[in-house]
Every structure is written in C-alpha cells, then in structure tokens.
Amino acid sequence: MDNLLDFFKAYDISLSQMIIVAIIFFVTIAMELSIRLFFRRYEKATQHSHTIKILFYLSLNKPLQLATMVIGFYFMAMHVLTWFRFTSFFDQVVTPGVELGLALCFFVLMNTFLSRLKTYSITKKTRTDGGYNNFAKIEQIHKLGQALTIAVMVFVIAAILGLKVAQGVAYLGGGLAIIALVFKDTISSVFGGLIIYLDSPYAVGDWIYTIDGTIQGTVEKISWRLTHIRTFDKRLIFTPNNLLITQAVVNASRMSNRRILQYIGLRYDDFDKFEAIQKDIYTYLGEHPDIDQNCLTLVNVVNGSTDMGSTTEGFFGGSSLNFQVYTFTKVTNWLKFQAIQDKIMMDIGRIIYRHDAEIAFTTMTLDISSEGAEPSPQAT
Template sequence: MNELKLLLPNHISTLYQQLDSNVLLLTATSFVVWLIWRVVYGRLEVLAERTSFHWDNLTLQALKTPMSTLIWCWPATISIGFLLQQQMGSKLNWLSTVKLILVIAIFLWFIMRLINNVEEYVLEQKKRDETTVQAVAKVARLFFLTIGALTIMQAFGLSLSGLLTFGGVGGLIVGLAAKDLLSNFFGGMMIYFDRPFKVGDWVRSPDRQIEGTVERIGWRMTIIRTFDKRPLYVPNSVFSNIVVENPSRMLNRRIYETVGVRYDDGSKVEKITEDIKTMLKSHPDIDANQTLIVNLNGFGASSLNIMVYTFTKTVNWIRYQEVKQDVLLKIIAIVADNGADIAFPTQTLKIDPTSLGELEG
C-alpha cells in the first residue's frame, strides 16, 4: 500500500492522506461513490436486459450487494481505525490486515452469490442433470472457500508451507478418527460423478430393503422417500457395497402373461395366437421393435397355456397399467371371437360303472 502511495501524483497522494484521516470527508466520499455506483449499476442493468446473454445479468445481480457493502465498509474501517488511533495515540499496524480481510470476504461473498445464481438459472432451464449441477456448484463453493481461508491465514502471517505440513499430519489423524465420515464423503463423490441415479429417480436395491424416490443427494447421506412416504436416510458409503437398480432408466416395460384356453378349444389355439400377435404388432402403445412372442407354451392342469411376451413404449408405471389392461381386454375379445373361452380350474371325475353298481347293491 505504501508503494502505491509513492507512485501516485502529489495532489492525489495528498487527497488520499486526507481521506485516510478525515472521518467526515470519508463518509461524504463514500456517499458520492455509492450514488455513482447506483447510477452505473442502473445503466449496466438496462444494457444487460437488452442482450440475450444471461450470464451478464447473473454477474450483475451477484455484484450489486457486495459492491455496495464494500463502498460503505471500506471507509468505515478506515474511520474506525483513525478514531482508535486518536484515542490510543499510536499507529494501528493491524488496520491494513483488516482491510485485506474485508476485500477477501467481499470477493468470496460475490463468488458465492454468483455460484448460487448460476446454479438456480441452470436448474430452471432443465437442460442439465440436476444432480451434476448441484455437485459442480458444491465443489466450486468448497474450492473458493478453501482458497479464501488460506488467503486469510496468510494475511494473518501464518506460513502456508508449515500449515500444509501440519495439515498432512493432522489429516492423517483426522482421517483415522473420521473414517466413516470420509467414506460417506467419497461415496457421495462417487454418486455425483458415476451418476447411478439422480434426484427424482426411482431406485431400489435387491441387497437391502431400499426402494423409493431420491429426494436429495448430500455429501454424507442420500434421502430416499419410500412409496408409503417414509424418508430413508442412507449413508453414501452404503452404495459402494450394494447393487442399485434404477427402474427410472428403463427403455420399456414388459408385459409377460400366460393365457389359459380350454382343452376343448385346442383346434383354435393356432388362430388365437396369430390374432393376438397381429393385435400386438399394430397396437400403438406396444413397441414392435422389441421382443414379441405369442406361442402355445405348455399343457396346464386344466388349460392350454399361451405365453404373451411383449414390451410397452411407455415406462410410466400408471400408463403401463392402462396399456396392459387394454391388451388383456383385447386378448379376451380375440379368444371370444374365435369361439373359444378362457379356461378356469376344473376337475374331471371318472366313475367306474362296476364300482358304482357294487356301491348301489
């Protein structure tokens, strides 16, 4: 700061010294600068609204409050330091450190607001994966907060090399003590980058009693809402050791049914299977490009079993049930149109007439 004063012209340096020691002049200058900033911000806002580029709006919104705070807090810090120097009668060496910390804090505040604005804007567009956007935003916040903390420590005179050395030893101790916490943290990182599921997906695990809709993926745990509306709080490390099924990413849903026809209608089975297959191929909600099988599959206890194996175009569970119902009703109609009937469990009892005569005698 002193080197900067030497580079300034004499009249500007004199004005700077007056500003640095006159509370009233500092306050008046702050007010004037704030008014200029408000006018400049208003003009920039109008120009940003005219452009189709949204990032300038997000940057201006993030900069508005931090810049106003800096305009008032910087002179206020100098004024408070000047008043304390007058009372104590000695120069305050820590004042320059406070100014530097103020600038760092304002910069971090601006960056955090910018990250929040960008995150909200990208999520509103719904063109990017929600989980990935949130993960990138969290990593960005963590990165800048870490850099800011290290810069503030250096401003206080702490040696970063010594701090990093201590951090290596301390990190080993903390890692051993917080093994579960770290495993959950890295489990969350695995979910963010591998993306086996995202917020809003329906997931389930055959290894554990976990099934429901993902509500939130945190650094330590994932919140899953079950279908009976109970929340499940699952530590992220669990997902490293279990199989996770994601039905939300299905391409199709399967209809796999067995239709039983009476043995008396055996001569009509071939025509029935052909009609069912034709109906499925022409059905608007059936994906004919997937496997489609309609065949006599076996002899049941009281029916000739026809296997119906096909896939719907929709993956929505409610819509799937509607399509499945429509297909089954059409199959019933096809069986009836061929003069056949759906079988139901029956038993045939054969009585030997000789034995019947002995019983009557």
C-alpha cells in the first residue's frame, strides 16, 4: 500500500482524480447495461410490428453499446495518460484508435441493418400460394449495400490514418494486379458472383441443376466466391461461382407451370369404350380448377416410341390400349403439385371404372391347337 501511495505521489496523482476515473468507468458500464436492457425490452414490444424504421432502431443496439465503451475508454485514457504526461501517445494512438472504434460502430450499424432488412424483405415477399419466390433483387440490394458500406469504411479509415487517397489507390491497383495473377481462380469466382448478382439466374431458395447433371439441389446461400447448394439427400455442395457461369444451369423453380404426363393402358376388351373415356377425361381436365386452361391439354393415344414399362409400345401395346394424359397445373410448388396430381389420377381411374372398363395389366394368352393332341387320361 505504501509503495502504491508513493507511486501516486511521484506522479502527483490526487484521490479526486482517481475517483473521477472510477466514476467514468462505472458510468460507462451502467450506460452499456442500460442500453442492452432497453433494446431487449424494445425488441419484445415490437416483435409483431416490424417496420423499416423499427428495424433501424433495433440495429442501433450493438453500435450504441460499442460506442459507449469506446467513448468511456477515451475519457479514462485521457485522464490516465495525463497523469503520466503521455500526451503525445494520446494524440498519436488513442485519438485515432477511438476514431477507428467509432467508424467500426458505423460499420456494425449498417451491416446489422442490412441483414435485418434482408430478412424482413424475404419474409414479406414470400408467397403462400405455392408460386415462385424471387428474392434475387433483395440479394442484389443487400450486396450493393454491403459494398457501399465497405467502400465508405475504406475512405474513412484512410482519412483517419492520414493516408492520401490517390496514392493509396495507386498502391491498391498494383497490389490487385499481383493478387490477380496469384489467385486467378479465386478472382474469377468473385467476378462470377458479381455476374450472378447482376444477371440473377437464380436466387436463394431456387432448385437448380446443371445440364450435365453433376450439380443439383436447392440454393442456400450466394456469397462473393461460392454458391452453397443443398442436394436432395441433404448434402451441402460448395460450388465456385465461376463453374456456374461457364455452363448451362437450369432453374427449375422458375417454371411457369408443372406438367402432368402420365401413360395409362386399357384392356383390349374395352376398345369400344375408349373414345367415351377419352372424352370424359378431357372434359374433366377442362373443368378442373387447378389445371391451367391457357396451357395445352391432351388426352390422346401414344406414339410408337413410348416407354410403357419395360417395352417400347404404341397405342396397340402388347397387352393394353395405351393413351397419355398431358396437362399443366397452375401451381409450381412441388408438394401442392403432388397432391393435385394424386387427386387427378384417382379421378381418372374412377372415370375408367364408371364406364365398366378396367386398367390393363401385363397378360399373356396361351393358344393351344387341338389338332393332333393326345387324349387325356380322363377321356380314355
């Protein structure tokens, strides 16, 4: 204790000065806790009434906490360094550090607000009728906002550190040229990500696949370098963006309609009933509320190269009269489509049985000639 008192006397540090530093410390902690408690209650009170203005207010939580700590550190450092007469260190290190800390607060604010705004926009734009959800514009605006925020941060940091912008741009250009030669694949993937954001061939949530079939799944995330694709067996593929812009990619989620294509076979015994069954099925599809009447609907005999099970057959098959049902549903949602298709096929089966006809199954007729046949033991 005596050594500590001697240390304070040597630097002419009074008790009142130490009390001031302690007060600044505890006030800073109290303000940080108050901000945290206020925003916690504010978020609970507004969780069911989010607007863009409320999202911005909620985004102030972390930046205000960080700014409070930075400003409190600034005033404590100002007093402590004054005791030890480290004014040059304060001006050269502490002041730029505090400015960088406040700039970081701005970056955290913008990044948090952009993330909340993206989530809010996706939730608001999500369709509930089974139609296609196009979130490409939301992704573009989010990435553009991030790019602008980073650009502003670079210029602010350069100004704080006293760097000349023109000289920094020249050095940056030379450095980027070297980096481009060393990491050309990575750079091409980054530019591929930029092209994806500009052209929007797919967005998060889309089901895509390449023409060669090597990549297929649902897009979970599009970063600057990689596209995260979740396959249907729940595996995650991290695909470089340059691979997806150099080959044809099919976006199955952006189909306008889903097609029903089913092949059905009738018994040869029901040949005379086929035209009536065909007419009733066509009428049924024409009146169905889930069938898009602006698209082509066919109930016709199949051609001579249709794969009917294990054989290639036409209308007059090996054991059935084959016809096809070709139509399009209004919905594109896979689950809803499956339910509609199931109902339609069951109703078509009922139409067939209503005409006292039956759906054929593979049969074989054995024709045995009676000429020259030996008599059976019973006949003898």
